[in-house]
Structures are given as C-alpha cells and as structure tokens.
Amino acid sequence: MSSGGGRAALRVAVIGGGPRGASAVERLLANWPGARDTGRSELRITVFDPFAPGPGRVWRPEQPREFLMNTPCLYPTVIPSEPGVAPPLAGGSFREWLGRQAGRGAEAPDEAEALAPASYPPRALYGRYLADTFAAIVAAAPEGASVAHVALEVVRLGRTPHGWAVTTADGRAREADAVVLALGHVPTKPNRAQRDLVDAAARLGLTYLPPAAPADVDWDVLPAGRTVLVRGMGLNFFDVMVRLTEGRGGRFKDGPEGLEYVPSGREPRLVAASRRGVPYRGKAELSAYYAPSVRLRWFTREAALAPRAAGVTPSFDTDFWPLLHRDTLWAYYATLARTQPDAIGPGFLDALEAALETPGAGWEARAEGAVVAGVVRGSRLDLRGLGTPLAGQHFASRSELDARVLAHLDDDAAGSARGEDDPVKMAIAALHRGRAVLKEVVADGGITEESWVAGLRGWFEGLVEGLASGPPSVRIRQLAALIRAGVVSTVGPEPRFSVDRGAGCFVAESPWVGGRPVYAAAMVEALAPANVVAAADSPLLSGLLADGLVRPKYLAGADGVPRPASGLDVTAPPYRPLDVNGHAVPGLYVLGLQLSAVQWGTAIAAEAHPFGPPGEANDGAPYPSGQRTLRDADLVARDILGL
CATH class of the missing domain: 3.50.50.60 (FAD/NAD(P)-binding domain)
Incomplete structure (x- = not known):
C-alpha cells in the first residue's frame, strides 16, 4: 500500500479480535522487522472488539464448559508453521499450549492434562489458549511496534483524505492508514418467517x-x-x-x-x-484428524489442479465429484472387504478397481455392475441415503419415529466406536479428506460459477456437512x-x-x-446465524454497503442470472473489497467469513501441522491448504507493510 504521505507511524485498525483478527496482528508483528526500509519507523495496531482479543466473542473463556469444539486438540492453531512466511515471534499450536499447562496447578491445567490429542476440548479452554497466545504475541512485539485494544464495537468506517476514520459505538472516530475487516460471525436480520414468529410470541x-x-x-x-x-x-x-x-x-x-x-x-x-x-452423524473415533488408512487415489491435489494448469475452469459435478466419488467408493468397499469378507464375492475388489480406473463417463455404470455382482445387497453403499436415513419412510406415531431415530443413533455411535474398521465412517473419511483438496482448488474462481452455485454449494455442501461435520x-x-x-x-x-x-x-x-x-x-x-453479508444485522456492514465501499459478490447459476452470494466481492489475495463500481478499495482488507463467496470452508480453523505427515499428492507432497487462513493474514500484512 502507499506510504500514507510520509508519516513515520503506520496506523492499522483490525476490526474483530477473534482468531482471524489475532492472526492479522500476529502476521503484522512478525513481518514488521522486514519493513524498516519502507519509510515507516513505527507500527501502531489497534484491535477493535467489545470482547478480549484472541478469543473474541465466540471463544470467550467464560462460556459454559459443556460446549465442546468440533475439532480435536491436535488440529487447530493461530500460529503458522508453513515455510516461506516470516517466522512467528511467539506462541504455538493449541496442542503445544496444552502441553505447557501441565503442572501449573490451576483449573485449566487439570482439564488440559485429561485431554488426549484426539479429544474434543471445551471451547472455553480453546479461548484460554487464544487469550494466552495473543498476550504472548503482543509481549513479543518487535521494536517500534505496539498493539492497543479498544473494547467497543465499530459502527462506522469512512474514507478521509489521509486514510480511514474508524467510529466506535461511543461516537469517537479514530484515524487509520489501513483497515482489516476480520469480523467473524455477525448477527443476521431475521427472515420473514422468523419475524412472524417473533411477532406471534x-x-x-x-x-x-x-x-x-x-x-x-x-x-x-x-x-x-x-x-x-x-x-x-x-x-x-x-x-x-x-x-x-x-x-x-x-x-x-x-x-x-x-x-x-x-x-x-x-x-x-x-x-x-x-x-x-x-x-x-458423529465423528469416527480416530487417533488423528484424518483417518490414516484413507488415502485419496483419484482426487489428488495434482489431479484437481490439472484443469487449471491446462487453462480450463473446471466444474465441480463434471471434473471434481467423479474423482472424489471414486475415492469414497474405494474407501468404503476396501474397508468392507477387510472387516466383513463374507459380504463380498471373490475377485470383487479387483473388479471394482478396474471399474474405477475406467476413463470417461462409463466408470460409474461399470462400478455399479461390479457392486451388484460382488456385494451382498444389505452391505452396498448408498451414499446419498447416508445423509437422509428416514427418506421415504412413514411412521404411524412419534413414538414409532423415535424408536427408528434411536436405532439410527445407536448404529451411528457403534460405527464411530469402530473407527477405521467401519466402512461407512471410512467412506465419510474420504469425503472429509476430499474437503481439504476442494478448499484449495475451488478458491478464487477455481470452478465455474454455475457449479459453485448448483453443485458445490447446491447439493454437496449439505451432504458433506451432515456426514463429516458432525459432533x-x-x-x-x-x-x-x-x-x-x-x-x-x-x-x-x-x-x-x-x-x-x-x-x-x-x-x-x-x-x-x-x-x-x-x-x-x-x-x-438451533441454527447458526446465516453468514450472508446482505442480511447482516451490523451497522458497520450496512454502512459500508450503503456507502458503496463494498458490495456483495454476484454469481450466475444455471440460468445465467447473477444473484448475490453470501460474501463480499473482493480482489485476488490479499483480498481488498471491490466498491460499487468494481474498483479495489485501497487500504481496506477482508479476512475470514466474509470471504465465503470466493473461498469454501471459511469457518474451518487453521491446521496445526499440515506439512507432516505427507498428504495425498502423487509426488508425496502435503496439502498446502491446512493453513490457508494464516497465509491470507500473512498476505494482507505484507501488503499493508509494503513488502
């Protein structure tokens, strides 16, 4: 970005103090030592959030201990470990933080010691990690850099001749040269049906x-x-x-x-x-975040990126799903053959593998034929049916329904307990692994708009969330x-x-x-507020939209008619919003959930160590998508600092 008229101090406002905002602060501080020759002698960062920076509102440590995370201890981090980025100044992964709590003699250490790497911790405990990590980051700020916290909501953001005016709920305006929108979850205006229920109540x-x-x-x-x-x-x-x-x-x-x-x-x-x-559905009980026995053979990162390398914009339904579908079938039937050999006939896996290797559109019919010929009827995979186990069933009473739901829950829990020995859970594990590839390859226009709307978001997202995003x-x-x-x-x-x-x-x-x-x-x-910028009950977002400083992203569906998507319209990374006329807004950046129209899976946290062990690429290279949110923050920080 520009030098801001030669002022010695670079003033950066980070709006939102949750994990995305904390990452922005961490990356700004980590990159600051390399920015000394850009004409700035001082970096002043101000975090605006009514709640404490680090945990923010969602992860605040005082929330009830009964609320659990949806990822195990070994997974999340706000500190990058990727090569090629400025080394962090302080902090580590959540699991590393837990290890340091041992023997410190308070409530949290006892809780931390009881957690295995694959345990699902209380969200309040993760909030403690975020708070401690943010404090460590600020304490390690290099010379010339400082971080302040304003415990107020930002209600207005406007341009000034020298940058930005950040107005908080008390009516005070503070100046900034650059602003990072790291808003996270914002309240949503009720829809018509909800307003009717509010009125009736x-x-x-x-x-x-x-x-x-x-x-x-x-x-x-x-x-x-x-x-x-x-x-x-x-x-x-x-x-x-x-x-x-x-x-x-x-x-x-x-x-x-x-x-x-x-x-x-x-x-x-x-x-x-x-x-x-x-x-x-509940998560399988595993020793790792991804099932070690499930390896993607067809939907590899290399195969998924091949269309883009050839200059073609792929379609989810045509180019990606057939590959991931193959891996899902193989994960299921390979596990079935290993754990229930009586359910399959001789030579079945060879016939299935040959069918899955069939190029073009004929593979699915050939695979279906292999399954019909080689697997007993009750053991065949009905992938779509996994997400809708009650479809087409009538119940004479709710007691009869509850008995059927209870049987489903017992079966699901038993499958989770079997872990890698359960064919259904391993089919879901393949979908889960496939999401990591998809998250990278569909970002920033990686698939056609029509298949984003009708395929990825239209049917696949609901299926995979119901199967792989469970508790x-x-x-x-x-x-x-x-x-x-x-x-x-x-x-x-x-x-x-x-x-x-x-x-x-x-x-x-x-x-x-x-x-x-x-x-x-x-x-x-019991629904999460919709992550739709046009429906956000936020004076800040509403004002930015009304002023034309930001606009929703529009995507065309199968009929070719553009419709507003859930997130903001932005440039390629470092994600500056586009104004109402389609021009990039200088000095303003977006991180996190408001990127949902150009990224998929924006709510997923950064993975602590995505570079070990190796992932699924044909050359043995690991997935680089596990710390995408942290890389986004690094790109924003470097652009702000002029690096």
Missing part, C-alpha cells in the same frame, strides 16, 4: 429464541418440565441439548446397556426437528440416552412450523409422521 406471551451463538443465549428463560421445540439438529443443537440437560444438573453415567441419563428434574422436554429428521461421538451417545430417558423426542423429516393462535402455542408436525402435532409455548432456533 410477543402477542401470545410465548418464548421464542432466534438464531444465535449458544453462548450468547439466556437459557434460564426456558422453564423446567415444559415442552420446548428446537428447530435444527446440526452442531448448535448439541449445545442446546447439553446446556438444558447436563447444564441443569443432570448427569450421564455408564449403565449395563450403555450410556444412561439421570435427570435433575430441572430439564425442559425437548422436541427436536430438522429437514432430515436426524442430527449430523464428537459422545454427543450421539448422549442424545440416544436422552431419548431413552424421555427428555428428548423428535418431530420427523421435513417439519412444518406454525402458530396456533387459538391454543396460544407454537406447532410442529411432519407429513411423514401420524398422530398429533407437537404443541409448545417455547421454541428455539
């Missing part, structure tokens, strides 16, 4: 909790013993579930037939609903225990929600389930 004296981060919700407003409708059975659902059960004094214990729940008597009665009628397996076992205890029940697939004004209740029912609908005086939206 106000008129009828009902309790309605709209989409929100679970740590931000006052759960005490939900009375004990009363029915509470919960819409959504993804990751937020499990936070709701555990907060209203174990968080109210109930406890889980091992019984003769598995996990049991002992109620405290303070729980509400939860009735959960989702489009599929079942929750996300730790303990949550599935806990949900099963709660259903057995009569604390939780379900509505059924494709639920419909309404308000019965005569009865003064919320109503939920499924067209696939007979009997009476569910009536409740309380309803919880």
